[in-house]
Amino acid sequence: MKKILNDPNQAAPELVDGLVDYYNGAVDKVGPGAIALADIADDKVALLVGGGTGHEPIYHGLIGPGMADGAACGDIFAAPPPNVILDATRAVNKGNGVLYLYGNYAGDVMNFKIAAQLAAAEGIKVETVLIWDDVASAPPSEKENRRGIAGLIPIVKLAGAAADSAKDLDELVSLVTNARDNTRSVGVALAPGSIPATGKPTFELDDDSIGVGMGIHGEQGVGIEKMMTADALAEKLVDLILADDLPIGSGDEVLVLINSLGSTTMMECLIVLKKVKAILVDKGIGIYDIMLGPLVTCQEMAGLSISFTKLDDTLKTLWDKPCSSLGYTKLGK
Amino acid sequence: MKKILNDPNQAAPELVDGLVDYYNGAVDKVGPGAIALADIADDKVALLVGGGTGHEPIYHGLIGPGMADGAACGDIFAAPPPNVILDATRAVNKGNGVLYLYGNYAGDVMNFKIAAQLAAAEGIKVETVLIWDDVASAPPSEKENRRGIAGLIPIVKLAGAAADSAKDLDELVSLVTNARDNTRSVGVALAPGSIPATGKPTFELDDDSIGVGMGIHGEQGVGIEKMMTADALAEKLVDLILADDLPIGSGDEVLVLINSLGSTTMMECLIVLKKVKAILVDKGIGIYDIMLGPLVTCQEMAGLSISFTKLDDTLKTLWDKPCSSLGYTKLGK
Amino acid sequence: MDNQALSPVEIRDMLIAVSDKIIESEALLSEADRKLGDGDHGLGMQRGFTAAKSQLEALEPKTAGDVLTTIGMALMASMGGASGAVMGMLFQSGGMALANAASLDASGLSQFLDAAREGVCNLGGAKPGDKTMVDALAGAQESGQAAIDGSTSEAFAAVAAGATDGMEKTKAMIATMGRAKTLGEKSIGHPDPGAVSVSIIFQTMSDYVNQR
Amino acid sequence: MDNQALSPVEIRDMLIAVSDKIIESEALLSEADRKLGDGDHGLGMQRGFTAAKSQLEALEPKTAGDVLTTIGMALMASMGGASGAVMGMLFQSGGMALANAASLDASGLSQFLDAAREGVCNLGGAKPGDKTMVDALAGAQESGQAAIDGSTSEAFAAVAAGATDGMEKTKAMIATMGRAKTLGEKSIGHPDPGAVSVSIIFQTMSDYVNQR
Numbered sequence A, B: 001m002k003k004i005l006n007d008p009n010q011a012a013p014e015l016v017d018g019l020v021d022y023y024n025g026a027v028d029k030v031g032p033g034a035i036a037l038a039d040i041a042d043d044k045v046a047l048l049v050g051g052g053t054g055h056e057p058i059y060h061g062l063i064g065p066g067m068a069d070g071a072a073c074g075d076i077f078a079a080p081p082p083n084v085i086l087d088a089t090r091a092v093n094k095g096n097g098v099l100y101l102y103g104n105y106a107g108d109v110m111n112f113k114i115a116a117q118l119a120a121a122e123g124i125k126v127e128t129v130l131i132w133d134d135v136a137s138a139p140p141s142e143k144e145n146r147r148g149i150a151g152l153i154p155i156v157k158l159a160g161a162a163a164d165s166a167k168d169l170d171e172l173v174s175l176v177t178n179a180r181d182n183t184r185s186v187g188v189a190l191a192p193g194s195i196p197a198t199g200k201p202t203f204e205l206d207d208d209s210i211g212v213g214m215g216i217h218g219e220q221g222v223g224i225e226k227m228m229t230a231d232a233l234a235e236k237l238v239d240l241i242l243a244d245d246l247p248i249g250s251g252d253e254v255l256v257l258i259n260s261l262g263s264t265t266m267m268e269c270l271i272v273l274k275k276v277k278a279i280l281v282d283k284g285i286g287i288y289d290i291m292l293g294p295l296v297t298c299q300e301m302a303g304l305s306i307s308f309t310k311l312d313d314t315l316k317t318l319w320d321k322p323c324s325s326l327g328y329t330k331l332g333k
Numbered sequence C, D: 001m002d003n004q005a006l007s008p009v010e011i012r013d014m015l016i017a018v019s020d021k022i023i024e025s026e027a028l029l030s031e032a033d034r035k036l037g038d039g040d041h042g043l044g045m046q047r048g049f050t051a052a053k054s055q056l057e058a059l060e061p062k063t064a065g066d067v068l069t070t071i072g073m074a075l076m077a078s079m080g081g082a083s084g085a086v087m088g089m090l091f092q093s094g095g096m097a098l099a100n101a102a103s104l105d106a107s108g109l110s111q112f113l114d115a116a117r118e119g120v121c122n123l124g125g126a127k128p129g130d131k132t133m134v135d136a137l138a139g140a141q142e143s144g145q146a147a148i149d150g151s152t153s154e155a156f157a158a159v160a161a162g163a164t165d166g167m168e169k170t171k172a173m174i175a176t177m178g179r180a181k182t183l184g185e186k187s188i189g190h191p192d193p194g195a196v197s198v199s200i201i202f203q204t205m206s207d208y209v210n211q212r
């Protein structure tokens, strides 16, 4: 596997430096792996995201106005250590507390938990909302065992808008919890990505097989099936989401995200979107807005995921706010 | 090569339908392969882009406020036929004429030329600016033999802003020509993409070789070299651009674009950006803004390109305008 | 040897045979384009001649020009790419020269080729030697002029040979036009894919005319 | 058999040996994680123990706790991931229990393991049977308690055997924690990578103690 790197073992710190360069002054590196907006309003409730790198543009590419205030970046596919999270926490905290928003993985949960304890010891108020949108990873009765996958993109965007308006940390927690609880995703893997340091693929899959319910760290799919058409795949994934416990039906409005895991082309995402839209229209479900592209990736992994966020009026108002970041930018409505 | 498709021979029309779906009402399909903004101001000088599909998000993902008014989409890697261009031309024309802006490829030039004749016969004023930013494809003395590659992204964005302010077609032509003449690019291929209909790779490259000066349709590189580090590659590509006839030196300001050809990760682009920035800082060249990501692709091809646009005050003003599209969105400054 | 001119219906059937041949040559033509370009030439030709065939099948032609401009328009509107423009233009310009011709003989074939060559060269600016389909077309056109006084079937055979000869010559050329131009010397040894198509087109025409 | 307690300097040297062993086991550990997770466990361990080794080499330890919390902090701060938290916590909680211990013997080892297990289980919520490193750690801890009255070297050997035994048991388990949990039954047959690490750690300690 050819990759454009200097030292494969230094890929993570180098990409974080490149990211700070990308932001061209708007973002500061506040510690190894810790980045924060240079300009955070004085009385703002802060939003901190984070996780392993190698999934660009998340998480560190989600910093910006109307998005997250800072990010804690780990090594490739590895949650950031507590001290990195703490550095980022100190930088974004403006006295009104910090919301930790990240994907529900054992490594992230443990490292953020330790960081939250360290922050609390310094008098920084911290609350946490875990993202667990992947319906394939556990039954609805065990949400706290579900993984966070591409649904984190609409959730972080909504949280970013919420953080700009929330009067305190508690209000932010409840707004973001609402966004999280209304988001469901499921994905499919076609081919593995590779780990930069070893060059090895993250899993194996036959030439004619796909993994339904894959994870964004290259975890194998929950069900291995034969390759199928775009339309059949779209139906299968939409069915999996709609069969979950969140009622989405006629008259409801959703945000739709078609996320490429890396090397799956926008062409394929658009062809899947076509079918997803047809299914939703058929069911009388309105599409409020659409996101599409490689937003939560796993190196050059092939595959995609579909996410729906069901919007109530509060979430619509949050969605309509402008935002800007490497990963997602939107004009106001 | 597994791809998420229905009928591989219908990939292009299906992706165009998916694209119209993505725009969720903001874009109309005005003929097979022809799309246009639903809302174009009555006295606007129109901007039409186009080319083969398979390079998403270009060209058809560049429609939107502050970007192009319409696009003519061909089959995968094939220029659109004249009638498709004509349909799009009629839809975007508001009486003040239409600028055709596209990459300098024989197929595009011929088809757009025929379309321009047909449009003229209907009384529609049409002018053309060809994009030829690839310094590797011909010497500076033969610009009209150069290909258009990722530099089209900043050029279309600048052209979109120019089209909103230009008083007439001639002024638009001169603004866009200025943007084009100040843009230079060069790319490198690591691995081929594949043609959806045949599943075949577009070229072959040894495991340890890279093609410097590749084209975005899978054309092989101008020079085959051994794989090198990200830093060495960044230096080589920047040198190729700075050695060209456009003087860029201390005190100048540039837009930088690091474009992934498809499966090359954002991580790699960021690591290359880090070095590019270091080189520019070292030479006293200012970075006005940065674009980074898969903006001009060739299916799941691996590789990237670097583009610089040298900005004068006029171009800066155009750059600072907000714009929104599937491919590139920017808040105003 | 048969010296009878082709009726519009025969021209139509001949072009349906050409369409079938091109459609079945998809893989060969795409492979030729993988060597020099983006590997899609066969796909474009297949798309174009599939559309052309279905229009030809529905056509009840009155003049030679009717058939030839119909296929030209069909190719032009359905293919796109460099070859859509040049193949479309070949038949459209050539066909316009025979707008009122009730049939097609050696002299008509030569008129067709003269106009076709002029139309394609005007559109794309390529000259013989640039390693494009113009080399095959020019070979066909020059052989067509030389065969102007012979029988219809002799003329078609000569044109096919001229096209193939022109195509063969492209192997030794360095590309200066189109996508292969950045290959420089690496383009030597491979025939231009568009020239291969032109050679197949005129060879299939000649086969039809000489086998009826 | 040698019943001498380990001095802080010996503990340091033992942990440098552990670091070397883990660093050289990178490929094996990553491969184990490719079966059940994201294939990076060896990389994280290598990163952590490289950082730990350089801190240990610079350390002039006064107490057993000094050494153990130093390696704990180094792992915690440099690794990240699930294993950074749990491996860091193992040594940190364990080390705190020996904060003032001048040396490490069978009883100290058992105290270390009791505190380590408690710290890790509190942090991550895993229990024995969940197919995590806790299975190996619990095996070590239980063997450590049973060996509390024996010699130092016997205790280290027993703990290593207990860790390895716990690791072996994970092969038959279905993962319910961490990234492998979505694999369900497919996780059967493969040992948990973190458990493999824990087994290597205690085996290397035992080798050091029994070979000095």
Ligand SMILES: Nc1ncnc2c1ncn2[C@@H]1O[C@H](COP(=O)(O)OP(=O)(O)O)[C@@H](O)[C@H]1O
Pocket: B077, B078, B079, B106, B107, C033, C037, C038, C039, C040, C041, C042, C044, C045, C080, C081, C082, C083, C084, C086, C120, C124, C125, C126, C131, C132, C133, C134, C177, C178, C179, C192, C193, C194, C195
């Ligand atoms: N300027 C030109 N004049 C004549 N023929 C051309 C010209 N440019 C390209 N061609 C022909 O087009 C062929 C390529 O066609 P095709 O692969 O279908 O289109 P594209 O290059 O758009 O992918 C070339 O082999 C060549 O014969």
Ligand SMILES: Nc1ncnc2c1ncn2[C@@H]1O[C@H](COP(=O)(O)OP(=O)(O)O)[C@@H](O)[C@H]1O
Pocket: A077, A078, A079, A106, A107, D033, D037, D038, D039, D040, D041, D042, D044, D045, D080, D081, D082, D083, D084, D086, D120, D124, D125, D126, D131, D132, D133, D134, D177, D178, D179, D192, D193, D194, D195
């Ligand atoms: N909740 C937990 N408690 C204890 N150990 C855990 C827990 N979750 C994961 N682990 C351990 O972490 C190991 C994986 O480590 P590693 O691959 O380095 O991290 P990551 O899962 O973040 O990629 C697993 O093999 C398991 O032993």
Ligand SMILES: [Mg+2]
Pocket: A052, A076, A077, A078, A079, A217, D038, D040, D081
């Ligand atoms: Mg990991």
Ligand SMILES: [Mg+2]
Pocket: B052, B076, B077, B078, B079, B217, C038, C040, C081
């Ligand atoms: Mg093409």
Ligand SMILES: [Mg+2]
Pocket: C033, C037, C038, C039, C040, C041
């Ligand atoms: Mg081609």
Ligand SMILES: [Mg+2]
Pocket: D033, D037, D038, D039, D040, D041
């Ligand atoms: Mg792992």
